[in-house]
Amino acid sequence: MPERLIVVGGDAAGMSAASQARRRRNADDLEIIVFEQSDWVSYSACGEPYYLSGAVSELSQLVARTPEQFWAQNIDARLRHRVTAIDKSAKTVEVEHPDGTASFGYDQLVYATGAAPITPDVAGVDAEGVYSLNTLDDAETIKKAMTGARHGVVIGGGYIGLEVAEAFRVQGLETTLITAGGGVMNRSLDRDMADLATEQIRRTGLRVVTDSRIRDIATEDGRAVGVDCDEFFPGEVIVVGLGTKPEVALAEAAGIPLGPTGAVAVDERQRTAIPGVWAAGDCAEAFHRVSGRPANVHLGTVANKQGRVAGINLGGDHATFPGILGTAITKYLDVEIARTGLTEAEAQEAGLDVAAATTTSTTTAGYWPTAAKLWLKVVAERGSGRLLGAQIVGGPTAGKRIDVLATGIWNEMDGHSFSMMDLSYAPPFSGVWDPVLIAARKAADAAT
């Protein structure tokens, strides 16, 4: 009889694990069952705001692979199946599905439950017209609610908040973005860069309300009509984007140990402390290469890689997850925002002695007709000049430069060495010294 692998959660991490395991072990050797509580597997949650904006016309475009494609690989992906309990001693899971409940034994289990939206504790949050954006079903619901709405409010200025605000604006809604902190992306950027990003975004005409406290969501006949802060902001459609928390309830109940971040603790092969139980994706921790500490970021990039590592190991090969830098990117219309490594504040919090430099340059040669401003903040370790983190705000093509800095940080380069690297140049693409080279040098100058 084959071993049985049960995967709890059928999105990026879970399906990557299933696919990699299957590539290495056939169905006679390993049975693979995936339980997914929603109607979809393997979809791009990151694409959902763009369904709202209309950039993506069909939800199905966001599905990387269908259940049928997995079935064809002998991966038994079961939709609308919710795992309600894991018994690590008996090696069983309890499952609720449309026709009842069932119990399944496993030899190996991949815990890939993802993350759940954080909802604010204010009156009216459960009213009709107030949504969070997590699953494809959420996207469909919000899209319908946007039809006919005149005003939109987004609560939260992070990735999802900005992207939904963009969608609202593109679709013609008069939009307010409300953030409790000091500007958009204030948990991803240092305050100075968050201020810059906020200023750039405001210039596009978006109303951004910062440092605000939400009193309640105003309702009429059970339907949301706006948000009360010190001021009232009208909105028939309100999306809450306050970030997500790892889905660890099942793990906690089952006694699968969590780490200091509150996510499931894993080793570099994605094993939990429980033999036969693996974890990957938003619900699992990851080693942060710069802080040297466990971290828990909710990014598709990390989920795919961790799932892949778990699956390769389950398949009998050897793989390790090398850790993260927390590299991320987003945009609001033409304003691109990206980050990698540690911010200055995060580095200080991690006990590092750091210096930082912020440069203002352009995305192309200064004389090129589409030259747009590009602000780049680089954080370096005092003494060594080692690069620790970078943040970018700028016009089109600014953001993806973060990958060059991420690669330098990954390799523990110091800013002076980095600044002499042989990067590409032509006037439509950059100045002769690419902004990343200049910013790294200035940070190292400040640090040494």
Next chain:
Amino acid sequence: MPERLIVVGGDAAGMSAASQARRRRNADDLEIIVFEQSDWVSYSACGEPYYLSGAVSELSQLVARTPEQFWAQNIDARLRHRVTAIDKSAKTVEVEHPDGTASFGYDQLVYATGAAPITPDVAGVDAEGVYSLNTLDDAETIKKAMTGARHGVVIGGGYIGLEVAEAFRVQGLETTLITAGGGVMNRSLDRDMADLATEQIRRTGLRVVTDSRIRDIATEDGRAVGVDCDEFFPGEVIVVGLGTKPEVALAEAAGIPLGPTGAVAVDERQRTAIPGVWAAGDCAEAFHRVSGRPANVHLGTVANKQGRVAGINLGGDHATFPGILGTAITKYLDVEIARTGLTEAEAQEAGLDVAAATTTSTTTAGYWPTAAKLWLKVVAERGSGRLLGAQIVGGPTAGKRIDVLATGIWNEMDGHSFSMMDLSYAPPFSGVWDPVLIAARKAADAAT
């Protein structure tokens, strides 16, 4: 009395050297005289095609710094001064200028003469209407010649050739690009990638004639009217872009030793074999970090860095030039082309045992409305999987990804390690696995 530094050639390398030396030593300590044979110093030759296309409206926009700016720094930049001889024993240079000739003694000399266009040995090449594009004056001459012309021919399919062909097309000239090799960029890309680039560029409507032999340039009354290959291609304005050769005549005559590439040999501090004589930029060699051999590339990026290194050393500090990868980028309309490290052919020629993989992906998430094709070829060392080179052809935003690969190659990463790096992702910017990660993994898979 102060030491005297004479700089021969006032573009990127020479002026960077002068500026860095001046920052560290004031005029009482170091006198700096720059002799530049043209009417301009410190200009962007790379921007010249964009003056032809109209993207840059004034030639003066291409001047990074004026002579007046250098004078204000106590750098005595003299235009229309051509150095005709260097006497390394007497430590003097002979100079021709509009009012006659003169001799100047020096203590230190920076040889930064740049490179000169290669001209084909065919009848008609000296006719009116046939140009090469090197100095700003050349750009002005060609721009005038384009006015009223109906047909343009570009001889050469490298960076300058493509960029001038783009300018011709943008300005409405019926244009033919003629290349002796197998496709555009055939000295920068492997044949398969050059073919891809050629195909993409042809799709925009440019006539590209490959593997052709030019018989002569046809003239009427001393004016060019077209180019005779097997076929006749009409052109009242013809630009020759067959690349450049290092300007070493003065050095050779003076007994400053050249290296195996034919450019001036330098050590990592930019010193030539002659005490007190430094060299930097297109006329000087550079250590290639992948081949381990001396190389001679003609790129503004390298010239600026080498000039900077020479200047820092002249200024009394210590700097070394860490070598090159030959990273470069260009575009033809929406087709971006970039490369770094060694091509497969170059790697084989350098005696390396290599494997390569080419991936086809998209510049953004596949479902994003502006998703464009992106081809990425990665070359890796057999056994180790170490990354040796990469080539990109693709739509907007494809090209600058070369910098991420360059940074990986610079750090001697193997393709598997590279593929697990934490790079940024959002649907408008890439797939969840950025194409560079996938291509690096496939190359490493092929190599190990």
